[in-house]
Amino acid sequence: MRLIESIRKNNYETVSIIGLAKNAGKTMTLNYLMEEAANLNIKTGITSTGRDGENTDLVTQTQKPSISVIEGMYVATAKKTLMLSNAKTEILETTGISTAMGEVIIVRVRQKGNIQIAGPVTAKDMKYVAGRLKYYGAEVVFIDGAIDRKAVSSPVITDACVIATGAVLSRDMKKVLEKTAHAVECYSLKGTDEHVKNIVRKTNKTCIISENGKVIVPDIATSITGGKKISELIDEKTSHVFVKGAVTSTMLKELWENKHLRGIKLIIEDGTKIFTDINVWNEMRRKGLKVEALNTINVLAVTLNPVSPEGYFFDSNVLKENMKKVLPGIKIVDVAWGGDED
Amino acid sequence: MDNIQKVDLTKIKPYGDTLNDGMVQMSFTLPVPYGDEASEAAKQLAEKMGFDDPAVVFSKDLGVGYTYFVMYGKCTHTVDYTSIEVPKVDMEFMEREEVEEYISKNIKRDVVIVGACTGTDAHTVGIDAIMNMKGFDGNYGLERYKGINAINMGSQVPNEELIAKAIEVKADAILVSQVVTQKDVHIANLTQLVEMMEAEGLRDKMILVCGGPRLNHELAQELGYDAGFGSGSYANHVATFVVKQIVERMS
Numbered sequence: 114m115r116l117i118e119s120i121r122k123n124n125y126e127t128v129s130i131i132g133l134a135k136n137a138g139k140t141m142t143l144n145y146l147m148e149e150a151a152n153l154n155i156k157t158g159i160t161s162t163g164r165d166g167e168n169t170d171l172v173t174q175t176q177k178p179s180i181s182v183i184e185g186m187y188v189a190t191a192k193k194t195l196m197l198s199n200a201k202t203e204i205l206e207t208t209g210i211s212t213a214m215g216e217v218i219i220v221r222v223r224q225k226g227n228i229q230i231a232g233p234v235t236a237k238d239m240k241y242v243a244g245r246l247k248y249y250g251a252e253v254v255f256i257d258g259a260i261d262r263k264a265v266s267s268p269v270i271t272d273a274c275v276i277a278t279g280a281v282l283s284r285d286m287k288k289v290l291e292k293t294a295h296a297v298e299c300y301s302l303k304g305t306d307e308h309v310k311n312i313v314r315k316t317n318k319t320c321i322i323s324e325n326g327k328v329i330v331p332d333i334a335t336s337i338t339g340g341k342k343i344s345e346l347i348d349e350k351t352s353h354v355f356v357k358g359a360v361t362s363t364m365l366k367e368l369w370e371n372k373h374l375r376g377i378k379l380i381i382e383d384g385t386k387i388f389t390d391i392n393v394w395n396e397m398r399r400k401g402l403k404v405e406a407l408n409t410i411n412v413l414a415v416t417l418n419p420v421s422p423e424g425y426f427f428d429s430n431v432l433k434e435n436m437k438k439v440l441p442g443i444k445i446v447d448v449a450w451g452g453d454e455d
Numbered sequence: 456m457d458n459i460q461k462v463d464l465t466k467i468k469p470y471g472d473t474l475n476d477g478m479v480q481m482s483f484t485l486p487v488p489y490g491d492e493a494s495e496a497a498k499q500l501a502e503k504m505g506f507d508d509p510a511v512v513f514s515k516d517l518g519v520g521y522t523y524f525v526m527y528g529k530c531t532h533t534v535d536y537t538s539i540e541v542p543k544v545d546m547e548f549m550e551r552e553e554v555e556e557y558i559s560k561n562i563k564r565d566v567v568i569v570g571a572c573t574g575t576d577a578h579t580v581g582i583d584a585i586m587n588m589k590g591f592d593g594n595y596g597l598e599r600y601k602g603i604n605a606i607n608m609g610s611q612v613p614n615e616e617l618i619a620k621a622i623e624v625k626a627d628a629i630l631v632s633q634v635v636t637q638k639d640v641h642i643a644n645l646t647q648l649v650e651m652m653e654a655e656g657l658r659d660k661m662i663l664v665c666g667g668p669r670l671n672h673e674l675a676q677e678l679g680y681d682a683g684f685g686s687g688s689y690a691n692h693v694a695t696f697v698v699k700q701i702v703e704r705m706s
Contacts, residue, residue, distance in 0.1 A: 135639075135642070162679070212676055213542045213672055213673045213675070213676030213677065214542065214673075214676075231677075234676060234677070234678075234679040234680075235653075235658050235659055235679065236653050236658065237658075237659050263650060264649070264650055264653035264654070264658075267653075334619070334622045334623055335618070335619055335622045335655060337615045337618055337619045337651075337655070338615075338616075338619040358654050358655040358656065359615065359618075359651045359654040359655050361615045363613075363615065382654075385650070385653075385654065386654040388615070388647065388650070388651055388654070
């Protein structure tokens with residue numbers, strides 16, 4: 114089944130595109146998905162966290178592909194970027210959300226052309242804008258997560274995500290594979306049991322849950338620095354530990370000092386909350402750390418861009434084959450070479 | 456005097472001895488041993504960069520097979536100055552006394568601001584210029600402001616510690632300074648801070664401001680910050696932005 118078909122079949126209304134680095138091929142992925150959607154006459158809406166579709170990159174000054182839109186699409190973008198676009202559009206709403214490029218405006222495309230998008234930068238505003246795009250008639254909303262912002266892929270905002278990765282991550286293909294595998298692992302954490310979810314949702318704070326259902330809420334301002342206190346409260350009766358907010362290396366190490374942690378499950382909000390160092394994470398997972406998520410993220414596919422703007426590239430087929438080995442069961446699309454799907 | 460050449464702002468290029476001669480002086484190092492071949496390599500490279508008549512005016516053996524060059528060349532490109540638009544923090548900046556008065560009139564409590572130079576960056580010059588009592592270039596820093604509780608955490612502060620501190624002191628605003636920009640490490644640092652703030656559910660509860668010589672308001676907003684301040688910014692600029700934002704968000 115093609116990517117766009119599985120989006121429709123699962124009724125995913127908001128899909129985010131997350132790049133693991135700048136120039137990992139997000140815009141190519143977005144163009145690819147929009148083209149596929151257009152072929153099936155699916156009405157799409159697009160927006161971006163931060164600016165995208167400009168000709169040169171603001172940070173690396175490299176050439177970037179532009180975003181091409183056709184009649185009937187819905188776009189949420191800032192006023193100034195809209196004026197730089199050559200697609201003809203009709204204004205539907207001014208949202209009052211401000212960005213460096215002016216207020217975010219929702220438009221319908223009347224005549225095809227290229228467009229730049231600079232949408233809202235906070236997760237909260239993004240949720241609102243995605244809702245408005247759907248309200249006007251977009252069947253699927255694509256959110257382009259500019260730079261390497263990942264908060265937008267949080268399940269609170271989007272139903273599913275596509276991860277864009279590529280040669281730009283490292284000159285060493287092994288590192289590209291490792292970083293991509295880590296990201297996919299974090300994003301595809303399995304959901305925890307319903308009864309635990311209910312307890313956690315009711316408490317809505319970092320808490321320690323015992324086998325008999327007893328819940329202890331530690332007196333901490335944030336889990337980031339609360340590792341020691343949480344660790345002190347874990348005993349042999351503990352079955353789950355829920356950590357609200359960011360999960361950092363320091364915190365994981367502090368938790369790990371409690372030997373009971375090996376037998377229990379660590380519950381986190383979702384995969385976008387993991388900020389640990391890859392090595393720390395992998396070592397703990399190897400030693401038996403069990404992690405589950407309160408809200409799961411649907412990773413639809415991983416897209417590859419085998420070319421780095423720094424001037425080196427990988428053999429597209431070799432990269433794809435290796436990626437398949439480290440990510441069994443995940444759909445892999447090489448968007449740079451025409452997007453053949455298996 | 457009438458025949459003095461006027462500057463055409465739609466086609467500006469570097470000035471050396473005469474208008475529009477395009478003269479550029481540049482310096483760089485090549486990983487090749489000192490000698491005539493090295494100078495030739497530097498010349499060819501400058502040609503590839505698009506310079507006319509490149510000339511090596513100075514070269515020095517750096518040892519271990521490296522050579523340093525100073526070169527002249529004529530730039531062949533022009534820029535349309537009239538079409539340039541740089542987004543800036545667009546507001547009337549208040550002076551220190553005005554900020555203090557504004558706080559006591561409109562906010563009626565102390566404003567808490569936590570600042571740090573994050574990641575591996577050890578350059579406190581930026582954050583100190585804005586926060587330290589003595590300030591910079593005749594402009595006192597935030598520590599001197601009545602009504603502002605400024606906490607400067609110094610340099611090499613991990614993002615998680617900065618956030619933890621901000622939560623502990625119930626900060627109204629976080630200032631983050633990034634001076635080192637090699638391999639775009641500042642982008643990774645700044646992005647991680649925003650992501651962590653989103654993860655902690657704090658992003659829309661605190662004002663997030665970044666600053667540094669390679670930062671500007673446009674990039675800051677793209678990264679998800681409320682404002683960005685580049686070179687030539689002083690404490691009163693940052694203070695004005697923060698206090699106005701607090702009042703805006705109160706309504």
